[in-house]
Amino acid sequence: GAVVSQHPSRVICKSGTSVKIECRSLDFQATTMFWYRQFPKKSLMLMATSNEGSKATYEQGVEKDKFLINHASLTLSTLTVTSAHPEDSSFYICSASTSGRRNEQFFGPGTRLTVL
Amino acid sequence: AQSVTQLGSHVSVSEGALVLLRCNYSSSVPPYLFWYVQYPNQGLQLLLKYTTGATLVKGINGFEAEFKKSETSFHLTKPSAHMSDAAEYFCAANTDKLIFGTGTRLQVFP
Numbered sequence: 001g002a003v004v005s006q007h008p009s010r011v012i013c014k015s016g017t018s019v020k021i022e023c024r025s026l027d028f029q030a031t032t033m034f035w036y037r038q039f040p041k042k043s044l045m046l047m048a049t050s051n052e053g054s055k056a057t058y059e060q061g062v063e064k065d066k067f068l069i070n071h072a073s074l075t076l077s078t079l080t081v082t083s084a085h086p087e088d089s090s091f092y093i094c095s096a097s098t099s100g101r102r103n104e105q106f107f108g109p110g111t112r113l114t115v116l
Numbered sequence: 117a118q119s120v121t122q123l124g125s126h127v128s129v130s131e132g133a134l135v136l137l138r139c140n141y142s143s144s145v146p147p148y149l150f151w152y153v154q155y156p157n158q159g160l161q162l163l164l165k166y167t168t169g170a171t172l173v174k175g176i177n178g179f180e181a182e183f184k185k186s187e188t189s190f191h192l193t194k195p196s197a198h199m200s201d202a203a204e205y206f207c208a209a210n211t212d213k214l215i216f217g218t219g220t221r222l223q224v225f226p
Contacts, residue, residue, distance in 0.1 A: 004159075006159075010138055043219050046215075085160045091157075093159050093160070104165060105214060107159040107162075
């Protein structure tokens with residue numbers, strides 16, 4: 001149980017284009033989903049927290065217009081990187097929780113974004 | 117402010133040797149504590165967690181960790197390393213949000 005999937009697993013795009021990453025909780029309802037960014041050989045940095053049906057809460061320094069997050073249902077959250085640039089290249093990982101920020105989070109397998 | 121420190125970005129052990137990965141936290145309130153493992157180009161898998169109760173926590177794959185409040189530590193151990201344990205390990209603490217340490221890469225030599 002508690003499986004989280006991400007799609008795509010890997011994406012390469014041209015600079016200036018937008019990329020959408022999906023995060024799905026497959027066997028449970030996720031009231032809260034989280035998006036993390038991981039730089040090479042670095043730790044995970046929380047980008048934003050989203051609760052189903054409400055606007056995402058972004059961490060300090062994360063551009064909300066750059067990284068659009070939608071959590072339209074209890075099983076799906078999407079992260080759209082708008083007008084991507086090479087510095088947006090990274091490993092993006094989502095996680096899902098049944099309720100609240102303090103409960104255990106179940107992590108997706110990650111999406112490797114490369115912007116040319 | 118909450119923080120997590122992992123001492124040693126790289127740890128190397130021989131197969132069959134004891135594994136000890138260190139984690140210290142700083143928090144104004146008792147945190148929930150977690151250890152995750154990450155294999156290359158994959159997400160995080162939970163090894164074990166401490167919320168309340170027994171301070172010695174047993175996890176998957178033979179790992180365990182002990183919460184020591186007086187030392188603000190949550191070190192991860194495994195009595196006998198296996199080649200398949202080679203991976204990146206992250207300690208994390210959660211009071212309001214999940215904060216990760218910088219990770220420790222474990223290498224296991226035959």
